[in-house]
Amino acid sequence: MASKYIALPKGISEQTFDAAVKDFRRVLGDANVLTSAYQLAPYTKIMMPVPEANHTPSAAILATTVEQIQEIVGICNNYKVPIWTISTGKNLGYGSAAPAERGQVVLDLHRMNRILEVDADLCYALVEPGVTYRQLYDYFQEHQLPLWLSVPAPSAIAGPTGNTLDRGVGYTPYGEHFMNACGMEVVLTNGEVLRTAMGGLPNSNTWQVFKWGYGPYLDGIFTQSNYGIVTKFGFWLMPAPPMYKPFQIQYQDEGDIVEIVETIRPLRISGTIPNSVVISHALYEAGLKAKRGDYVSGPGPISDEAVHRLIRDHKMGLWNVYAALYGTAEQVAVNWKIVTEAFGKSGKAKFLTEQDVGDDPQFGYRAALMRGGMDMREFNLYNWRGGGGSLWFAPVSQARGSETLKQMTLAKRILAKHGLDYTGEFIVGMRDMHHILDILYDRTDPAMTNAAYQCFDELVTEFSALGYGSYRTNTAFMDKVADTYGPVQRSINRRLKKALDPNGILAPGKSGIR
Numbered sequence: 001m002a003s004k005y006i007a008l009p010k011g012i013s014e015q016t017f018d019a020a021v022k023d024f025r026r027v028l029g030d031a032n033v034l035t036s037a038y039q040l041a042p043y044t045k046i047m048m049p050v051p052e053a054n055h056t057p058s059a060a061i062l063a064t065t066v067e068q069i070q071e072i073v074g075i076c077n078n079y080k081v082p083i084w085t086i087s088t089g090k091n092l093g094y095g096s097a098a099p100a101e102r103g104q105v106v107l108d109l110h111r112m113n114r115i116l117e118v119d120a121d122l123c124y125a126l127v128e129p130g131v132t133y134r135q136l137y138d139y140f141q142e143h144q145l146p147l148w149l150s151v152p153a154p155s156a157i158a159g160p161t162g163n164t165l166d167r168g169v170g171y172t173p174y175g176e177h178f179m180n181a182c183g184m185e186v187v188l189t190n191g192e193v194l195r196t197a198m199g200g201l202p203n204s205n206t207w208q209v210f211k212w213g214y215g216p217y218l219d220g221i222f223t224q225s226n227y228g229i230v231t232k233f234g235f236w237l238m239p240a241p242p243m244y245k246p247f248q249i250q251y252q253d254e255g256d257i258v259e260i261v262e263t264i265r266p267l268r269i270s271g272t273i274p275n276s277v278v279i280s281h282a283l284y285e286a287g288l289k290a291k292r293g294d295y296v297s298g299p300g301p302i303s304d305e306a307v308h309r310l311i312r313d314h315k316m317g318l319w320n321v322y323a324a325l326y327g328t329a330e331q332v333a334v335n336w337k338i339v340t341e342a343f344g345k346s347g348k349a350k351f352l353t354e355q356d357v358g359d360d361p362q363f364g365y366r367a368a369l370m371r372g373g374m375d376m377r378e379f380n381l382y383n384w385r386g387g388g389g390s391l392w393f394a395p396v397s398q399a400r401g402s403e404t405l406k407q408m409t410l411a412k413r414i415l416a417k418h419g420l421d422y423t424g425e426f427i428v429g430m431r432d433m434h435h436i437l438d439i440l441y442d443r444t445d446p447a448m449t450n451a452a453y454q455c456f457d458e459l460v461t462e463f464s465a466l467g468y469g470s471y472r473t474n475t476a477f478m479d480k481v482a483d484t485y486g487p488v489q490r491s492i493n494r495r496l497k498k499a500l501d502p503n504g505i506l507a508p509g510k511s512g513i514r
Contacts, residue, residue, distance in 0.1 A: 004035075005017065005035055005058050005059070006035075006036075006037050006040060006056055006057075006058070007053075007056040007057065007058045007102050007103045008058055008103050009058050009080075009081050009082055009103040009104060009105070010082070010101065010102070010103050011080070012079070012080065012081060012103070016079055017058065017079070017081065019079060020075055020076070020078075020079040020081045021033060021035065021059060023075045023078075023079075024059070024061050024072065024075060024105075027068055027071045027072060027075070028061055028062065028063060028068060028072075032061060032062040032063075033059060033060075033061050033062075034059060034060040034061070034062075035058075035059045039060070040056075040057055040059070040060055042089070042097060043057050043060050043089070043097045043098055043099075043106045043108075044056055044057065044098055045096055045097070045098065046095065046096055046098050047092065047093055047096065047388060047389055047390040047391070047443070048095065048389075048391060048474050048475070048476045049389060049391065049441065049443070049449040049450065049452040049453040049456070049476075050453065050476045052098075053102060054101075054102055054476070055095070055098035055099055055100070055101070055102060055475065055476075056098075056102050056103070057084070057098065057099050057103070057104055057105060057106045058103045058104065058105055059105045059106070060105065060106040060107075060108050061083075061105060061106070061107055061108065062108045062109075062110075062111055063107060063108075063109060063111070063112065064111045064112055065112070066185070066187060066193060066231050069107075069187045069229055069231060070187055070191045070193070072107065073187065073188075073189050073190075073191055073229070073505065073506075074191055076105075076189075076503075076505040076506075077189065077190075077503050077505055080503055080504075080505065081105055081505065082101070082103070082104045082105065082504070082505050082506070082507070082508050083104060083105045083106070083107045083505060083506060083507065084099035084100060084101075084104040084105065084106050084107065084507050084510075085106075085107045085109065085229050085506070085507060086106060086107070086108055086109065086110070086162065087109050087110065087129035087130055087159050087161045087162035087165075088110050088130065088132055088157065088158055088159045088162055089108065089110065089162075090154050090157045090158045090159075090162075091158075091162065091166060092154060092379070092390065093390040093391060093392040093438065093474065094166070094392055094472065094473070094474045094475070095474050095475035095476070098475070099475075099507075100475040100478060100507065100508070100509035100510055101508060101509045104507070104508070107229070109128070109129040109130050109229075109231075110129075110130040111130055112128040112129055112130045112231065113128055113130035113131050113132070113135065114127070114128045114131070115127050115128075115131055115135065115136065115139055116128065116232065117208075118136075118139065118140075118143075118145065118147070118237075119208070120145045120146065120147060122208070122209055123147060123236060123237045123238070123239055124182065124208040124209065124234060124235065124236050124237060125160075125208075125234065125235060125237055126183070126207075126208055126232060126233070126234045127159075127160060127161065127232070127233055127234075128161075128231065128232060128233075129159065129161040129162065129230060129231065129233065130159065130161075131159050131160070131161070132156065132157060132158065132159045133149055133151045133155055133156055133158060133159060133160065133374065134155070134156035134157070134374055135159075136149055136160070137149060137156075137372075137373075137374055146239060146240040147237045147238065147239060147240060148172060148174075148237065148238040148239070148240050148371060148372040149170075149172075149237065149238075149372035150170030150171070150172040150173075150174040150175050150177060150180070150238065150372055151170050151171075151369065151372050151373075151374070152168045152169065152170055153369070153376070153378040153379065154376060154379070155369065155373070155374045155375055155376055156374040156376060157376070160177070160233065160235055161230060161233040163177060164177040164178050164181050164223070164233065164235065165222065165223050165224070165230060165233075166223070166224060166472060167223055167224055167471065167472060168472070169276065169427070169434070170369070170372070171275055171276060171278065171322075171366075171369040171370045172238055172275050172324075172326075172370060172371065172372050173238060173274040173275045173326060174236065174237070174238045175275055175276045176276075176429065177235070178220075178223060180235050180236040181211075181219060181233070181234070181235050181236075182197075182207075182208050182209065182210070182211050182234045182235060182236055183195070183196060183197055183198065183199050183207040183208050183211075183219075183232075183233075183234035184196045184199075184219055184222060184230050184232065184233055184234070185199065185230065185231050185232035185233075186222055186228035186229065186230050186231065187228060187229040187231055188227075188228050188500060189228070189500060189501040189502075189503070189505060189506055193231075194218075194228065195207070195232075196213065196218050196219045196222075197210065197211055197212055197213030197217070197218075197219065198210050198213045199213075200213060201213075207234060208234035208235075208236075221496065224472075224510075224511045225493070225496075225510065225511060225513060226497065226501065226506045226507035226508070226509075226510040226511070226513055227496060227497065227500045227501065227506070228500065228506070229506070238372070241326040241327055241328075242327065242328050242329070243325075243326070243327060243328060243329050243331075243332045244324060244325075244326055244370075244371055245324060245325040245326075245332050245336065245353065246322070246323075246324040246353070246354060246363075246366065246367040246370050246371070247322075247323060247324065247325075247339075247351060247352065247353050248317075248320055248321065248322055248351075248352040248353075248357070248363055248366070249317075249320075249321040249343055249349045249350065249351055249352070250316070250317025250319070250320055250321075250349070250350040250352065251317050251318060251319040251321070251348055251349065251350075252311070252317060252318050252319075252348075253318060253348075254318060254319070254408070255405070256318075256319055256348055257279065257319055257401065257404045257405060257408060257426070258401030258402065258404060258405050259346060259348070259401065260279055260319060260321055260401070260404075261279070261399060261400065261401040261403075261404050261426070261428060261433065262400070262401040263342050263343055263345075264277050264279075264321075264323075264399070264428045265399045265400070265428065265431075266342075267338070267339065267342060268399070268428055268429070268430055268431075269430060269431065272335050272338050272339065273323045273324075273325070273335075273339065274325075274326055275323060275324055275326075275370060276427050276428060276429050277321060277322065277323040277427070277428040278321070278322040278323070278366065278425055278426075278427050279319055279320070279321050279322075279404075279425060279426040279427075279428065280319070280320045280321075280322065280366075280425040281318065281319060281320075281422065281423070281424050281425060282307060282310060282311050282316050282317065282318050282319075282320070283302070283307065283310075283384070283421055283422060283423045283424075284381060284423050284424060284425045284438070285316065285320060285362050285381070286310055286314075286316075286381075286384055287380040287381040287382065287383040287384040288361045288362050288365070288377060288380045288381075289314045289316075289361070289362065290310060290313070290314065290384075291383060291384065291386075292384050292385045292386075292421075295307075295309060295310055299419055300416075300419050301415060301416045301419060301420060301421050301422070302421050316362065317350070320362070322366040322370065323339075323370075324367075324370040324371070325339070354367065361377060364377070365377035365378055381423065381438060381440065382440070384421075384423065384440060385421070385440045385441065385442060386442065387441065387442025387443050387444055387445065387448075388442075388443045388444070389439075389440060389441035389442055389443040389448070389449065389452055390438055390439070390440060390441075391438070391439040391441075391452060391456050391474055392436065392437070392438055392439075392472070392473075392474065393411075393435075393436075393437040393438075393439060393456060393459050393460070393463075393470065393473075394434055394435070394436055394437075394470050394471050394472045394473070395407065395434075395435050395463045395464075395468035395469065395470050395471075396432055396433065396434055396435075396468065396469055396470075396471050397432070397433050397435065397468055398431065398432065398433065399428050399429065399430075399431055399432060399433040400433075403433065404426055404433070404435075406466075407435050407463070407468065408422070408424070408435075410462060410463065410466075411424065411435070411437060411459065414455060414458050414459055414462060415437075415439075415455060417455075417458075418451040418452070418454060418455035418458075419448070419451055420439060420440070420441060420451065420452065420455055421440065422437070423437065423438045423439075423440055424436060424437040424438070434471065435468075437459070439452050439455060439456055439459075453476075456477060457477070457480070460473075460477060460480055460481060460484065464481075464484035469484060469485065470484070475509070478509060478510065478511055478512045479509070479512045481512065482511060482512025482513070483512070490512065493511070493512070493513045494513065494514070497513050497514065
């Protein structure tokens with residue numbers, strides 16, 4: 001017998017779900033409880049190589065207050081209905097707004113979008129989960145505040161709460177987002193409201209300036225987890241520097257990646273270069289200037305010859321290094337001398353600044369992101385192949401040149417085996433290095449979709465076996481990635497889950513936690 005719902009929560013009858021929906025509507029109003037296929041379309045779109053049916057929600061509910069969320073978790077506990085919480089739902093390539101498991105109810109918080117406080121002297125903000133980076137950026141402009149954001153690639157459409165809770169990163173000196181988080185309000189599954197760290201103190205005025213409070217530090221357990229619903233989020237902002245100097249350095253041989261990282265590491269550790277340095281392969285940026293069909297015909301990965309032709313045609317580097325200097329004119333001048341001397345030793349580096357490149361889009365979007373600007377042109381990479389398929393693979397290693405060559409060689413071998421291109425970049429932190437690969441494929445092609453799935457599965461297996469753990473993954477592979485971190489960590493996560501969410505109502509499967 002056909003159900004009136006496009007999916008039902010696991011183990012929940014239609015009659016029981018009817019009762020839950022009725023209670024949701026009592027709390028939120030009919031207009032804020034969505035159950036039709038048309039209404040749920042935005043919550044079913046995925047870019048992963050798995051059937052949409054695997055991630056189809058049973059409903060979506062839109063809350064606007066903490067009190068409503070408290071009532072919602074009570075309803076969910078009563079009926080054992082699972083909910084999957086999103087803030088803006090723009091986690092592109094990692095699962096978007098769709099739930100981890102079929103039948104979960106999406107709790108959409110994008111209408112909880114108040115900027116609660118911005119302090120220009122102490123450089124912090126307190127926001128609700130639906131606040132976007134664009135909203136904050138416009139607020140700073142309207143009030144002429146000398147503050148900068150740190151944003152991920154989706155910039156305008158994403159928000160600081162969701163991005164930080166998934167431990168996303170940006171490109172300014174404040175780019176390690178969770179490191180700059182300070183104070184959360186969390187609705188627990190028993191309806192209690194926790195304010196972490198200094199927020200637990202009555203009349204506290206230090207909630208957004210001192211991270212630790214007293215006793216165990218709890219904020220971390222609410223990132224990449226399903227232990228509570230964050231309803232307020234505090235974080236630190238970067239004061240606008242007197243001078244900003246973005247730059248690009250081009251290299252033309254793949255093997256140069258070793259020299260690049262060995263040169264960057266001491267500059268990052270010393271703080272000479274204060275922001276995370278991006279080392280982007282030509283194919284990662286090719287979508288800004290070309291399409292794959294201009295250089296490739298037929299199946300299989302793009303050839304090295306075609307890549308070099310692309311580079312010559314569009315005056316790109318095979319590796320494109322992006323970083324910036326911030327500070328007074330005197331500080332920038334001194335550090336620029338150090339940087340150019342360090343990279344100039346081998347004679348391979350080609351330096352480019354804003355004055356050199358004009359309106360080049362490749363440089364333009366990187367320069368915007370490194371100052372917290374609203375620029376989404378990075379997602380032109382989806383135009384490289386087309387077809388709407390994207391899987392982000394994100395292993396971490398030490399910031400050593402030898403590690404880059406090992407990782408790139410392994411990744412290219414696995415991708416080529418499955419007929420896919422190497423579309424990647426390295427991001428050098430203080431001592432770590434993220435290797436970001438976007439597995440681009442055509443979701444309308446069943447054979448390529450299967451190849452993308454098998455490729456991603458093999459990447460996780462092979463990289464983790466060599467000690468390269470993924471720091472983030474999409475919802476289709478959360479269990480597999482969780483397994484790579486060992487049974488003790490999974491056991492502890494389950495014990496915390498049982499203690500904080502005994503009925504298992506909150507985002508079952510998130511980060512492999514049930």
